[in-house]
Amino acid sequence: MSAIAPPSFIRQFQIIPLVSVAAVGIAWQLLALSGYFGMALPSPVDVIRQFLQMIQEPISGVSLLGHIWASMFRVLSAFFIAVIIGIPLGLFMGWNKKVEAIVKPIFEIFRPIPPIAWIPLAILWFGIDEAPKIYICFIGAFVPVVMNAYTGIRFTDPLLLDAARMLGASKKQQFLEVAVPAALPAVFAGLQNGISLSWMCVLAAEMVGATKGVGYLILAGMNMDNPSMIICGMLIIGAVGAAIAAGLRLAERKILPWKREIAQ
Amino acid sequence: MSADVEVRKKKVQVKNLTKKFGDLLVLRDISFDVYDGEFLCIVGPTGCGKTTFLNVLTKLIPTTDGDIYIDGEPANPLKHNLSFVFQEPSSMPWRTVEQNIRVGMEIKRWPKEKADQRLEQMLDLVGLRDFRNYYPQQLSSSMDQRVVIARAFAIDPDLLLMDEPYSQMDLKLRYYLEDEITRIWRELKRTVIFVTHNIEEAVYLAERILVLTPKPSTIKTEVKVDLPRPRDFSDPEFVKIRNHVTEMIKWW
Amino acid sequence: MKQKLAAEKVFKSFRRTDGTVIEILNDINITVNENELLVILGPGQCGKTVFLKLVAGLDTPSAGKILMDGQPVTGPSPTRGMVFQKYALMQWKTVIENVGLGLKLNGVSRSERDDKAERLIKLVGLSGFERAYPDQLSGGMKQRVGIARAYCTDPEVLLMDEPFGALDAQTRYQMEDEVLRIWEEAKRTVVFVTNNIEEAIYLGDRIVLLSKCPAHVKAEYEIDLPRPRAFTDPLFLELRHRIADNSDLAL
Numbered sequence: 001m002s003a004i005a006p007p008s009f010i011r012q013f014q015i016i017p018l019v020s021v022a023a024v025g026i027a028w029q030l031l032a033l034s035g036y037f038g039m040a041l042p043s044p045v046d047v048i049r050q051f052l053q054m055i056q057e058p059i060s061g062v063s064l065l066g067h068i069w070a071s072m073f074r075v076l077s078a079f080f081i082a083v084i085i086g087i088p089l090g091l092f093m094g095w096n097k098k099v100e101a102i103v104k105p106i107f108e109i110f111r112p113i114p115p116i117a118w119i120p121l122a123i124l125w126f127g128i129d130e131a132p133k134i135y136i137c138f139i140g141a142f143v144p145v146v147m148n149a150y151t152g153i154r155f156t157d158p159l160l161l162d163a164a165r166m167l168g169a170s171k172k173q174q175f176l177e178v179a180v181p182a183a184l185p186a187v188f189a190g191l192q193n194g195i196s197l198s199w200m201c202v203l204a205a206e207m208v209g210a211t212k213g214v215g216y217l218i219l220a221g222m223n224m225d226n227p228s229m230i231i232c233g234m235l236i237i238g239a240v241g242a243a244i245a246a247g248l249r250l251a252e253r254k255i256l257p258w259k260r261e262i263a264q
Numbered sequence: 265m266s267a268d269v270e271v272r273k274k275k276v277q278v279k280n281l282t283k284k285f286g287d288l289l290v291l292r293d294i295s296f297d298v299y300d301g302e303f304l305c306i307v308g309p310t311g312c313g314k315t316t317f318l319n320v321l322t323k324l325i326p327t328t329d330g331d332i333y334i335d336g337e338p339a340n341p342l343k344h345n346l347s348f349v350f351q352e353p354s355s356m357p358w359r360t361v362e363q364n365i366r367v368g369m370e371i372k373r374w375p376k377e378k379a380d381q382r383l384e385q386m387l388d389l390v391g392l393r394d395f396r397n398y399y400p401q402q403l404s405s406s407m408d409q410r411v412v413i414a415r416a417f418a419i420d421p422d423l424l425l426m427d428e429p430y431s432q433m434d435l436k437l438r439y440y441l442e443d444e445i446t447r448i449w450r451e452l453k454r455t456v457i458f459v460t461h462n463i464e465e466a467v468y469l470a471e472r473i474l475v476l477t478p479k480p481s482t483i484k485t486e487v488k489v490d491l492p493r494p495r496d497f498s499d500p501e502f503v504k505i506r507n508h509v510t511e512m513i514k515w516w
Numbered sequence: 517m518k519q520k521l522a523a524e525k526v527f528k529s530f531r532r533t534d535g536t537v538i539e540i541l542n543d544i545n546i547t548v549n550e551n552e553l554l555v556i557l558g559p560g561q562c563g564k565t566v567f568l569k570l571v572a573g574l575d576t577p578s579a580g581k582i583l584m585d586g587q588p589v590t591g592p593s594p595t596r597g598m599v600f601q602k603y604a605l606m607q608w609k610t611v612i613e614n615v616g617l618g619l620k621l622n623g624v625s626r627s628e629r630d631d632k633a634e635r636l637i638k639l640v641g642l643s644g645f646e647r648a649y650p651d652q653l654s655g656g657m658k659q660r661v662g663i664a665r666a667y668c669t670d671p672e673v674l675l676m677d678e679p680f681g682a683l684d685a686q687t688r689y690q691m692e693d694e695v696l697r698i699w700e701e702a703k704r705t706v707v708f709v710t711n712n713i714e715e716a717i718y719l720g721d722r723i724v725l726l727s728k729c730p731a732h733v734k735a736e737y738e739i740d741l742p743r744p745r746a747f748t749d750p751l752f753l754e755l756r757h758r759i760a761d762n763s764d765l766a767l
Binding site: 309310404406407428431432433434435436437439440460461462463464497498503506507513 | 560561684686687712713714748750754756757760763764765766767
């Protein structure tokens with residue numbers, strides 16, 4: 001498609017985003033220099049300097065990478081459990097009316113409760129170590145994973161099931177050969193939602209009581225009166241979240257090769 | 265009927281129309297005229313760029329070269345009334361049948377009395393008077409399509425373009441709708457360009473048929489259809505013309 | 517001639533969500549002879565597809581019975597193959613996997629079914645496209661895959677539900693010739709549903725004309741013209757007139 005647009009057209013749309021971001025950066029720098037917000041608003045230069053320092057020196061005894069890994073570990077463990085339980089549960093719920101009748105009402109009761117609301121109870125149950133944090137992240141991931149798998153199967157094209165039945169498929173074969181593969185794009189959407197929600201939950205969990213993690217970094221920044229560290233923490237969180245999402249999209253493209261972008 | 269064609273003024277003039285998508289040449293130097301009040305059909309082999317041709321004609325996409333003139337001036341959707349009927353019904357689901365037909369007239373700010381009168385006329389012409397307060401979802405797809413046609417004709421378009429509007433319907437229904445469109449066309453005397461894959465339909469409806477070549481498309485030939493209406497698909501003259509057009513398309 | 521299929525006093529109605537009952541099929545009696553190409557012709561929305569699903573075993577009649585070889589049809593079976601208007605191909609499977617699906621479901625080994633599938637892919641003129649995915653194919657090609665898939669389980673009966681309805685006129689003509697060619701090469705009993713009179717006369721040994729909803733059999737026509745038939749042959753056109761005059765208009 002790029003051969004069709006004249007070069008100036010493309011250049012426009014590659015340059016404009018860069019200019020836009022640079023403009024924001026410059027505006028920020030000027031605002032910080034003006035001192036209007038005083039110490040509360042560090043300049044971009046300050047933030048970069050802080051970031052470099054964080055790479056070299058440990059914060060509260062743990063390296064930057066160590067903090068990032070701590071959070072990732074919590075999210076990935078929780079996500080793993082959510083996927084192992086959630087995908088089969090969602091798929092069966094969508095396929096079997098009896099299972100749906102039993103599980104769905106319970107689900108609907110718990111679904112509206114935000115994962116963050118579970119924090120106090122989780123602490124009561126599991127203490128303040130890793131377990132409650134993983135639990136919260138699990139709740140965050142569980143709901144979208146299950147619901148997406150459920151809707152994915154529920155809306156299986158009946159035409160495809162008819163075709164399979166004509167070819168002699170048993171109920172089980174209809175499920176495995178048609179319904180599940182057809183639901184995979186929805187399942188992946190659920191995974192994307194689940195992991196991003198899980199990532200958000202880990203921050204909340206860490207801010208309540210942790211000794212390491214990216215959420216902890218933000219808290220540490222606040223306690224140390226170091227707004228640069230806070231902003232660094234925020235940017236790192238955003239970057240890691242984006243990287244995880246990109247990784248998942250790559251996995252999706254590998255596993256679902258037939259789902260291509262519709263080219264003009 | 266055909267003697268009038270020479271005397272009629274030219275409504276639409278297409279001159280050297282060329283369209284490229286990057287290196288891909290889709291339309292090549294297409295030139296033809298359409299006379300005022302004429303029913304022109306355009307047929308061509310699959311994938312010959314008919315849709316691109318229509319998009320360019322209605323200025324939805326720009327030409328690479330050449331231009332289209334209506335009444336001597338470059339075609340301008342803001343100035344000229346161009347109506348378009350697509351293959352799938354494109355009625356507005358949030359409006360009733362009556363409100364759908366009114367849409368064009370509302371946009372062009374017709375005086376209320378004139379619009380009301382035209383509305384009643386259109387409802388009668390498409391036979392949907394009893395359904396004026398229904399919503400499109402409540403109608404069958406053929407009725408839905410007729411709402412679109414009524415809406416398209418209502419504004420006295422300078423040019424009405426129809427892109428295979430009946431291709432999804434069964435044959436008996438097609439005959440009925442083709443008779444209906446002929447009736448509407450004759451009563452309102454509008455200029456119509458009707459694109460179709462179905463050669464029989466083209467011969468049934470058209471005063472003139474333009475046959476396009478495969479990509480890069482240009483006009484292969486023009487076939488005049490001089491038969492009296494209503495036409496009969498089993499009439500030997502009809503069959504002759506139909507076979508002729510079929511040969512023209514097959515013969516790349 | 518041996519009777520392969522029979523529909524005896526078949527009625528079918530559906531209950532809508534608001535409780536009202538809508539009658540679709542009204543006392544349908546049709547027989548199909550072995551290796552005959554029977555066309556069921558009717559206006560849009562008249563229940564032709566509903567009827568075909570009953571013959572397929574995907575649904576059951578409200579009253580009456582459907583028999584194959586004298587035995588009642590109780591459910592879907594690979595002895596009846598079906599080709600759908602919207603193709604119903606599995607997007608995530610390649611052409612060869614789609615075609616061989618029936619065999620896979622019946623436990624046939626990979627090499628055996630790939631073998632058979634390749635032969636059928638060749639029969640329908642798609643050699644070279646074995647590893648393509650459905651969304652890389654045109655409508656006509658997708659339907660060829662549909663036909664190959666239906667043939668793969670060696671069905672005795674082939675049911676075709678307006679298979680060319682979604683295709684443009686020219687592709688449709690090509691596919692009609694394809695279907696005849698494939699049928700001549702691999703003779704089966706075929707029940708072909710369409711709303712297109714021209715297509716019906718072009719293809720059928722016999723045509724059963726249905727009325728509009730609730731549908732009953734309006735007429736039956738024996739088509740005695742030798743194949744290949746010409747659309748503009750005077751006998752063809754005369755037959756078209758006769759059938760068109762007898763057809764219901766479904767607005």
